[in-house]
Every structure is written in C-alpha cells, then in structure tokens.
Amino acid sequence: MDYIYHIQTRVEKAGGLIRSLAEGADEVFRARVAVEVRPGGLEIERADVEIISGGPDPADLAEPLARLKGVRVGSGMTKIVTGLFQDSACPRLAELYLEAMEAVILALTRPLLADFHGRLGRPAQGEDAWLNPAVLDKAGRAELLVQSPRLAGSCAAFPKEED
Amino acid sequence: MALFTRLQSVAVSRTPAGYAARGELSDHIYNMSLKLAVDQDLVITAVEGRMIRYTTDRCPLGLAALQEARGLKLDEPDFETRVRKSVGRPGCRHLAHLLVNAARSVVRARDLHQGKDRDA
Numbered sequence: 016m017d018y019i020y021h022i023q024t025r026v027e028k029a030g031g032l033i034r035s036l037a038e039g040a041d042e043v044f045r046a047r048v049a050v051e052v053r054p055g056g057l058e059i060e061r062a063d064v065e066i067i068s069g070g071p072d073p074a075d076l077a078e079p080l081a082r083l084k085g086v087r088v089g090s091g092m093t094k095i096v097t098g099l100f101q102d103s104a105c106p107r108l109a110e111l112y113l114e115a116m117e118a119v120i121l122a123l124t125r126p127l128l129a130d131f132h133g134r135l136g137r138p139a140q141g142e143d144a145w146l147n148p149a150v151l152d153k154a155g156r157a158e159l160l161v162q163s164p165r166l167a168g169s170c171a172a173f174p175k176e177e178d
Numbered sequence: 179m180a181l182f183t184r185l186q187s188v189a190v191s192r193t194p195a196g197y198a199a200r201g202e203l204s205d206h207i208y209n210m211s212l213k214l215a216v217d218q219d220l221v222i223t224a225v226e227g228r229m230i231r232y233t234t235d236r237c238p239l240g241l242a243a244l245q246e247a248r249g250l251k252l253d254e255p256d257f258e259t260r261v262r263k264s265v266g267r268p269g270c271r272h273l274a275h276l277l278v279n280a281a282r283s284v285v286r287a288r289d290l291h292q293g294k295d296r297d298a
Contacts, residue, residue: 017191021187022279024182025180028181033181041286122181137235155234168267171268172233172236173236
C-alpha cells in the first residue's frame with residue numbers, strides 16, 4: 016500500500032457541554048482537533064488543536080480558532096468552516112473540524128435511531144443481515160419523517176415521493 | 179462513555195492505470211466501504227460500494243448513485259460539491275462523505291509521490 020489515512024472521531028460529555036474530538040493521520044501529517052458545544056443551540060464554545068506532525072505552528076491558527084467560537088453545528092457549517100481555514104497554513108484542519116462537528120450531529124441522532132429501531136426495526140435482508148439486526152421499513156421511515164421532516168428528499172432512504 | 183465514535187480509513191495504491199483506493203467507515207450507526215479507481219489524470223474510472231450496517235431498508239438503494247461519480251476529476255475545484263449533490267442527496271450522504279475522503283487521499287498520495295519522484 017502506498018498511502019494510508021486514518022480519521023478517528025469521538026464524542027463525549029464534558030460537564031454541561033458536548034466535546035467532540037477528531038484526529039487525522041497519514042505518513043506526514045498528524046493532528047487532533049476538539050470542539051466543545053453547548054447542547055440546545057449547538058454553538059461552539061471552545062475550539063482547540065494539537066499539531067503532532069506535519070502541520071503549521073498552532074500560533075498561526077489563533078485567528079481561525081477564535082472565529083470558530085460561536086459557529087453553530089448544523090446547516091451551513093461546511094461553508095463557514097472551510098472559509099475560516101482556506102487562507103490558513105493548513106486548510107485540511109477544516110476537514111477535521113467538520114468531522115468533529117458532523118459527529119456531534121450523529122451523537123445526537125444515535126439515541127433517536129436506537130429508539131426507532133427498538134420499536135419499529137425489522138431484520139435486514141442479504142448477506143450482511145447478521146451485522147444489521149434492525150432497519151426501518153416503510154412504516155418506520157414514515158414515522159421517523161413525522162418526527163424529522165427535514166429528512167424528506169435528503170437521501171435515497173427518504174425520497175420525496177415513494178412508489 | 180463515548181456518545182459516538184467513528185473510524186474512517188483510506189488506503190491508496192499506485193496502479194499501472196493510475197491509482198486505486200479502498201475506504202471504510204465504521205461508527206455506532208453505519209458501516210460501509212467503497213473501492214475507487216482513477217486514471218493518471220485523476221478521473222474516476224470505476225467505483226463500487228458496499229453497505230454493511232445502515233438504518234433503513236432503502237439505504238442500499240443509495241449505492242446506485244455512486245455511479246454518478248464516474249468521469250469526475252478528483253482535483254477539480256467543485257469535485258466535492260458535485261459528489262455531495264450527485265451521490266449524497268439521491269444516494270447516501272455518508273457514502274458520499276467516504277468518497278470525498280477517498281478522493282482527498284488519492285490526491286495526497288499523488289502529491290506525495292510526485293514530491294518523492296522529484297527528490298529521487
């Protein structure tokens with residue numbers, strides 16, 4: 016293999032906040048970023064970075080890090096975060112912050128999905144069914160759409176019109 | 179205790195035709211993988227995915243949208259936007275995310291190798 020890249024993301028409670036960490040590493044670059052988000056509004060209260068190898072001096076990142084404070088996890092975050100880091104010495108840090116922020120959304124989605132799968136899940140079909148004991152069928156998807164209408168038209172699972 | 183954990187990895191190899199990459203995403207909700215082949219100009223010539231763990235019975239239908247990425251050039255400025263629109267929205271946004279990370283890795287592998295070739 017000529018090149019390998021890993022990204023590891025972890026979300027945990029941090030007092031009254033939600034902390035999300037993302038670490039990316041290849042043969043040259045390794046960095047770890049963290050955001051702390053207030054539940055409810057999901058605004059970033061604190062952003063940190065640790066450059067382990069191959070990145071810029073963290074002192075050169077003071078401005079984009081300061082401007083991350085107050086950015087809301089949710090729609091529009093990709094454009095904002097990419098813009099904050101595109102002129103910095105390390106635009107790929109934006110990728111790690113976005114991984115951390117996306118993980119916050121998934122961490123909040125996880126218990127909702129677990130509830131739906133517990134109540135309405137059906138066994139998956141196919142060779143990987145043993146790895147996938149509960150999926151939502153048409154009735155389950157319809158109920159989830161009632162709770163989360165923004166999902167409509169967002170992907171193949173929630174088409175705007177279904178045959 | 180972690181509220182959520184995600185692991186992603188991409189491995190890239192040089193091939194006679196260009197590059198081949200394999201990406202995998204595994205987290206508390208999803209598990210999926212993809213294979214990607216690009217030519218010397220970084221144009222996608224083949225892509226296929228596999229959904230192992232997902233949330234609805236329709237999620238595997240999203241695999242078909244991966245074929246919309248064939249012909250896209252990895253280093254074009256709007257590559258990621260096009261993937262999210264043509265693969266993510268009609269297919270699966272997590273698979274599109276994995277494809278974007280695989281594409282970034284191929285470009286970085288190419289850049290590293292070009293640097294090494296110059297240094298040799």
